[in-house]
Amino acid sequence: MNARKIAIALLSITLIACSESDVSFETIMSSDHRTSDQVRDQYRKPNVTLEFFDVQPNHTVVEIWPGGGWYTRILAPYLKDKGQLYAAHFDKDSSVEFFKRSRRSFEQDLQELADVYGNVTVTTFHPPEQVDIAPAGSADRVLTFRNVHNWYMRGGGDEKVLAAFKAFYKTLKPGGLLGVVDHRLPEDMPAEAMNASGYMHQSYVIAMAERAGFKLLEASELNANPADTADHPKGVWTLPPNLRLGEEDKEKYQSIGESDRMTLKFVKPE
Structure with missing residues (x-):
């Protein structure tokens, strides 16, 4: 049995033992199945972020564009016994090779971690054409991490x-509740910077959510990074973990850390 299978087996035993009292985010975060993920916990703060979004173990949660499954590896075990996770992923038939490759890798992870993940349904999300991510009126939480800039930048803009x-x-x-995390562009920087930098004005994100009918409940600074000036040569991808400049000024950007991020909580009114 390889190391990953052993880790999966151990986590399964832990989840069973904790099933009556509900497993915590912290227990899952320290599990061996996400050893390679843990280096980013200091920047993404998943436990406090998910607590801020008030995610409960009996919820139906939709995770938007989970990519490689970094948050899925926390959410799926957490929701396994009492909840339901929908992973609204890239189109498996996309013309974009990165999208297809990411979806295949994600689904392979679902198979390998089936004992840990439990009840995960994969759907397709590609706005504005493919938007049926879960049954209407079914979700307690919709969560999107660092995705708004992608929809804006990929030729879609406001639409x-x-x-x-x-x-x-x-x-x-x-x-x-809708939970949104994304790279934050300082409000005094021009909106044109949103076209290619990966950073978004927080005011813009709030305005678009409100146009869709949401009400802002709270904006948190828990994922803020005051050291990030958001004016880097290769946009947000200049910073870790991408470090698009390679060795050039590497220590400088590593010392900054990951991006300054808005963390917004919206409600669909009763």
Whole structure:
């Protein structure tokens, strides 16, 4: 039995032991199945972020564009016994090779971690065309981590962003919450910087969510990084973990850490 299978077996035993009292985010975060993920915990703060979004073990949660499954490896075990996770991923038939490769890798992880993940349903999300991410009015939480800039930048602008938020609104139950994390562009920097930098004005994200019908409940600074000036040569990808400049000024960007991020909590009104 290889090391990953042993880790999966051990986590399964832990989840069974904790099933009556509900396993905590911290227990899952320290599990061996996410050893390679843990280096980023200091920047992404998943436990406090998910607590801020008030994710409960009996919830139906939709994770938008989970990519390689970094958050899925926390959410799926957490929701396994009492909840339901929908992973609204890239189109498996996309013309973009990165999208197809990412979806294949994610589904392979689902198979390898089946005993840990449990109840995960994969759907397709590609606004504005493919937006049926889960049954209408079924979700307690919709969560999107560092994705709004992608919809904005990939030739969609307001149209794709608004279509995304409208899909989230449709999917949530009345009173359900939308959690958004994304790279934050300082408000005094021009909006044109959103076209290619990967950073977004927080005011823009709030405005688009409100156009879709949401109400902002709270904006948190828990994922803030005051050291990030958001004006780097290769945009947000200049910083870790991408470090697009390679060895050039590597120590400088490593010392900054990952990006300054907005963390926004919206509600679909009752």
